[in-house]
Amino acid sequence: MPLQISNTVTLADWEIEMTAIRAQGAGGQNVNKTSSAIHLRFDINRSTLPQVYKERLLALSDSRITSDGVIVIKAQAHRTQELNRQDALDRLLILIKSVTIVPKIRRATKPTRASQRRRVDAKKKKGQTKSMRGRVV
Incomplete structure (x- = not known):
């Protein structure tokens, strides 16, 4: 089943490689004999993603992206392979969708004169309060 990124972008099944591996951590005998974790x-x-998505993904400083440009996700939070498979796909989807959002350009602004005055007045008031805490002579 293809993974739907947006209305126009989808990922085919051949683009995502998933293997079942043994999960780490607690679980007793069950964790030792079943391969319930998913390695995506x-x-x-090599993907059919638009070039813009590829460039933004490769520019990310995410530990899940290798230097070769391969996203590696390990899902082992759930007890069943099916839930871990869905979790891995959801995490891949979130990662790809995160680069589709164009960040707003920040425009530098100066504080208003009134806000500067309020700040200085607050500092003076705080200073007066602290000066009153001194020893009484």
């Missing part, structure tokens, strides 16, 4: 690999350069 997604090659950014």
Whole structure:
């Protein structure tokens, strides 16, 4: 089943490589005999994503993206393989959707004269309060 990123962008099944591995941590015998964790690999350069998405993904400083441009996600939070598979796909979807949002350009502004005056007045009042705490002579 293809992964829907947006109305126009979808990822085919061949682009996402998922393998079942043994999960780490507590779980006793069950964790030792079942491969319920999912190891997801997604090659950014080989994918059919638009070039803009690829560039933004490769520019991210995310530890899940290797130097070769492969996204590696390990999902082992759930007890079943199906839930871990869905969790891994959801996390991949969130990561790809995060680069589709264009950040707003910040315009530098100066504080208003009234806000500067309020700040200085507050500092003076605080200073007077502290000066009153001295020893009485």
